[in-house]
Amino acid sequence: MLEGPPAANAAADQTAAPTSLDELRRRMLGFAIKLVWNRDDAEEIVQDAFQLSLTKGPAVTDPALAPWLYRTVTNLCLNQRRRRPPQPLADWLDPQDATSPSDAVERAESIESLRAAIGNLPDQQRIALILRNMQQMDYNEIAQVMQLSVAAVRTHVHLARRALANKLGGSQ
Amino acid sequence: MNPRCEEIQSRLDEWLDNELNPVSRAEVTTHLTECAECRDVFTSFDLLNRNLVGLSSAADRIATAPRPPRIIRPFATPLRIAAAIALLATAGLGVRSALHRPDSPSQIVPPPVVVAENSAAPTIVASTPTLAVSLPTRNPHISIVMLYEPVRLPSASPAESKPSL
Numbered sequence A: 001m002l003e004g005p006p007a008a009n010a011a012a013d014q015t016a017a018p019t020s021l022d023e024l025r026r027r028m029l030g031f032a033i034k035l036v037w038n039r040d041d042a043e044e045i046v047q048d049a050f051q052l053s054l055t056k057g058p059a060v061t062d063p064a065l066a067p068w069l070y071r072t073v074t075n076l077c078l079n080q081r082r083r084r085p086p087q088p089l090a091d092w093l094d095p096q097d098a099t100s101p102s103d104a105v106e107r108a109e110s111i112e113s114l115r116a117a118i119g120n121l122p123d124q125q126r127i128a129l130i131l132r133n134m135q136q137m138d139y140n141e142i143a144q145v146m147q148l149s150v151a152a153v154r155t156h157v158h159l160a161r162r163a164l165a166n167k168l169g170g171s172q
Numbered sequence B: 001m002n003p004r005c006e007e008i009q010s011r012l013d014e015w016l017d018n019e020l021n022p023v024s025r026a027e028v029t030t031h032l033t034e035c036a037e038c039r040d041v042f043t044s045f046d047l048l049n050r051n052l053v054g055l056s057s058a059a060d061r062i063a064t065a066p067r068p069p070r071i072i073r074p075f076a077t078p079l080r081i082a083a084a085i086a087l088l089a090t091a092g093l094g095v096r097s098a099l100h101r102p103d104s105p106s107q108i109v110p111p112p113v114v115v116a117e118n119s120a121a122p123t124i125v126a127s128t129p130t131l132a133v134s135l136p137t138r139n140p141h142i143s144i145v146m147l148y149e150p151v152r153l154p155s156a157s158p159a160e161s162k163p164s165l
């Protein structure tokens, strides 16, 4: 039977305002990894984004800093040329999520295909989906980051979900 | 698709986002117990949602995994330092030394060099209003730190702030 939407993962909850620069840096690193899937690349991109913020971004105390950093990290990830290979997922999945070894293999495969399918989404759909479902941001915050209307963000997330469900053997 | 199924499936996104009110949610749940077609649709999206959570957790583990100490790429490459100096020059702004401040704000002085006995990886301290550029030397215990006044260009190019999505 259906379980319903997964409860918000407290550790991954990105909606609360960041309490410190360190927290903000952790969020940006998590986000960058979801785009480039390589820790070294992600660390460099986040470092570059913070460096740019000193000269071109909002002040450290400005609430606009977080959306600005999300945008900058997005652009750096989309434009990066020096890409290292994505880290294999198998080592990073929680074995407790699986009920049996065969289930673990199957689950690892489906999550790996999901990662690939997300990578093939159009940029706007991909960013909107990652911010909504993997950074747990609400639609208003995503609209601020993407500089789009909330309705447009909802459409991107909607289209992304349908594309993924189609691709991964779901329905329409 | 019959109109009721269509109506139920139109609530799919709100259901996934946990935005349905309890009554609406109960209606969906009831319908799903009676309609195999809608149940299949919701099940596949439910699985997608759970796999997204799994993928997200994997990313968080990659982000937080301890790593062996290593030399992080210098905070700024020589090219970037040159670019930063050029930027300062074109902006007509001075470079602040940790030791002294030039009398004339438009005077360009070479970046001050501070030799720090510090083996820590170069990092940026974003809470201070100064851009610190740290370069490793051959001696692992010594790095060169250059401090720059932050630069705010009045007509800064919005290249980084506008998504190129």
Ligand SMILES: [Zn+2]
Pocket: B004, B005, B006, B008, B031, B035, B036, B037, B038, B039
């Ligand atoms: Zn139905």
